[in-house]
Amino acid sequence: MLFAAILGWNVASNEKQAFFRLTDVRYEVAADLRHRICFMRNSILELNIAPEFEMDAICCRNVLMQFRYEVQLEVLDVLAKCLKPNGLLLIAPGEPMSWKHLLMSRSTNRTAQAYTRNSNNS
Incomplete structure (x- = not known):
């Protein structure tokens, strides 16, 4: 799951470092956290x-x-x-x-x- 980098401005820098990785211009949920989160695409x-x-x-x-x-x-x-x-x-x-x-x-x-x-x- 990727989030636009602009969304990262509302997150404290220590939380960004702990929970996200910046890839190009997007943030990605850190791998060690991603396996514990359920992402769904449903209405x-x-x-x-x-x-x-x-x-x-x-x-x-x-x-x-x-x-x-x-x-x-x-x-x-x-x-x-x-x-x-x-x-x-x-x-x-x-x-x-x-x-x-x-x-x-x-x-x-x-x-x-x-x-x-x-x-x-x-």
């Missing part, structure tokens, strides 16, 4: 027909705002099912604040809109 609207995954964390920031409210809720429901027990779902502040799911608990940290999948539900 977020078609995750319910994608292969089943149990992910540790999903970061879905500034994506949901592109969709109607009802679609946002549907996407969040599918993402909740893609997480392992105790998995983390992070969405942008202001995205569906009223979303609730039986599998998920909302973080009490008010600086981020984060949810954890309950360990006792499957």
Whole structure:
């Protein structure tokens, strides 16, 4: 997975060195980290027909705002099912604040809109 070099300006230099390698004009995720990350090319609207995954964390920031409210809720429901027990779902502040799911608990940290999948539900 390659990222345009301009994206690197928002990352501290020690983090860039630890997690990325600069190749020509792009950053590449470091090889020792890459094998622990799942990169997928799927439509977020078609995750319910994608292969089943149990992910540790999903970061879905500034994506949901592109969709109607009802679609946002549907996407969040599918993402909740893609997480392992105790998995983390992070969405942008202001995205569906009223979303609730039986599998998920909302973080009490008010600086981020984060949810954890309950360990006792499957």
